[in-house]
Amino acid sequence: MRMNKKVLTLAGVALTAMSLAACGNNDKNKASGDLNVTLKANPVTLDPAKTIETPSSSMQTQSFEGLLKYDKNNKVVLGEAASQPKVTNDGKTWTFTLKKGLKWSNGDPVTAQDYVASMRHWADPKTKSQAADRVADLENYEQVSKGQAPTSALGVKALGKDKVQFTFSKKLPTVNVRNNFASLKPVNHRVLSKEGSKYGSTSDKAVYNGPYKVVNWTGGSDDNWSYVKNNQYYGKKNVHMNKVNVQVTKDNNTAQNLFKSGKVQETSVTADYVKGNKNNKELHTSLMATQYYLYFNGKNDLTKNENFRQAVNYAFDNNQLAKKVLQDGSVGATGWVPKGDMKNPKNGQDFAEEAGHLQKQNKKKAQDYWKATQKDLGKKNMTLNLLADNTDDQKQVAEYLQSTLQKQFKGLKVEVTTLPHAQHVSRDFAGKFELNLTDWNSDVPDASDFLSLLKTGNKVNFTNNTDQKLDDLLNQANDGTKSASERYKLLQEANKQVHTNADGVPLYTAAQAHLVSKHVTGLNYGPFNTVAQYQYAQWKK
């Protein structure tokens, strides 16, 4: 009978545990207290110089602030800078003055030296920064990053305690520099030199100058931590949520269940959810500065054929692709540059809208070009391979492209190869593809960033095609001598040239989707600042 007693005891323990666990609250109507949110993946670091992925970027957005910052509506405004920077006539030197009385969370004053230390740390080859593109335009960056010059040679210096001067190697478009300054964060130079390579590897190995302090983050393998209001932050009066708790939730269904049960008030969701919940008022979709393209390999007989490239350019209905296939808030591309990217400096109009509908389906023209292709190559039947990422949405897009091409072009067979992203990228660089479904994500509101994808010598011009006219237009636009409106005109011309040449097909501008509780207000997501800023969140009254 002893065994029976044990079994009964075990059953009793299990039942007690179940009833204890059942004591959870239902927080569906939570409208006060801590804000609870999820992140899709683990952040890697609190060191801005080492950050290349969204989760770390999200964590730093809450806890650090640069000279400029994004406001509630994602406009670039003054951050720690007391006033707008003084820019020299040649546009190369930018001088900022810091606000008075700025402090780090440990009570240290924020000084110009902290900005200098951050830039030097970024460019130092020992940092192994993969985000070096952010500081690569500073004077002497190249020599410093190769270890051929000391970090002190970098184009940044402190002019006293509250003035910091940046010198760039060439004149850059003002809007690009301002956007970059909203992303460049300082480091407390004392803490950096104390922690060395361990700086930012846990929340204890960094101090914060932003709206929140990161608390209880024990490093890249931690799934739970909090942001606690930073009482040293100059704008603390406008920070409404005292504490934000973060839980890494990798599974989409779990994130939705946590949101629906009221356990979290903000979470990101995927296309599957968006498709079935379009009328949900708590669902927010926003466009990102990410455009998807279909590239042609310029070294393949079929894909280098201009008639074929034109045929494919007229084959797709991008609107249908976005609205019927993706259904996640993405919009069909009307041209090479996505909507919401660059603005006309004269009238504030959107670059893509002013360019007009350059990318349109025309089945008749597509057919004519296809017939001309068959004639050019002297073949009726051809097979092509389409390379894509192996994520669900990319597989769906690839299948749509495959079926459209096969339906419209009799004799063409399209095979799809999907690979994990890292392997896909290695095939891009090796030129091992025929058709390539790929994307570009920009950090600056500048059409040049997208148009340069097809420039000769750009290492991400995977088409391998060269177009002298396009190169000339882009070189002129970026030579540092043009006024903003002259430059804008040149970029519009370059855009037309890209469409004439048809080296790739712009397909759609990607969107992201979030669920935000109806009790929370103030969370907005922008194309360049895609993460939530909890300093602006507050409970609805």
Next chain:
Amino acid sequence: MRKYIIKRLLMMVLTLFIVATLTFFLMKMIPGSPLGNTMKLSKAQQLAVEKQYGLNKPVWQQYLSYMTGVLHGNFGMSYQYNSTTVASLIGHRVGPSILISFQALVLGVIVGILLGCVGALKKGTWADATSSTLAVIGISFPSFILAILLQYYLGFKLGWFPVASWDGFPSTILPTIALSAVPMAQVSRFVRTEMVEVLNSDYILLAKAKGLSVPQVVFHHALKNSIIPALTLIGPLAVTLITGSMVVENIFSVPGIGELFINSVLANDYPVIMGLTMFYCLLLCGILLLTDVVYGLVDPRILSKEKGEH
């Protein structure tokens, strides 16, 4: 026995060495760079970072320097989490994985034994059919489906358990139940088959003839011999649970080790791939050795056979 264990330990070292070497060279054959931002880095920037990591050296040199590090207990730094050592990454994540796997194993084995006993004692009745059906469902029903159902009904709809979190015992209950289905099913099938055989043996007949009650016959005499074969299952089951719990971990937001492995392979994070492969290998060898030793202790016939051999 001691000689046997020492021999097995030496074999473990050799196995580890072979696994590490094979993994290192296979891993280097995976296309793609371990750097996550190659699209945005200029060629010079990329070369500079690769040089810092020693990735510009020939593969055999990289192998030698890695193995030298391992011999000194240094498994390197993760490329993805580039301020974190591999040992600390694994160290932080292995605890939750082992905890839910251990709980699932204990729950699965206990319930499995009970179901197996019921099946054997009530052979041919509805109770036997139910126990068999449960076992078939346990084996054929993927644990992640069970996890989703448990989360939806017990977590979300009824609110009895946390939907997903890692915050004390209650948050381990649903992942434990989801993972326990397979061990429960396998153990119950083994125990039932063995128990049916044992119940027909002479010594059970003798026990019954002596007038012992059914529970005494079952728990004191029949069960002990019936669970020995199930012991052989426990080792491999434990390893399968620890290494195979990734999807369940993801569903319940358990900060475990499974996803780290998949991500490290997808991101070509060489030091983490190596560290985890060697960890899994060590775990498998260790558990198999332990199972063999325990098996020998429970069934002395095996021990004497080993003694005879060695």
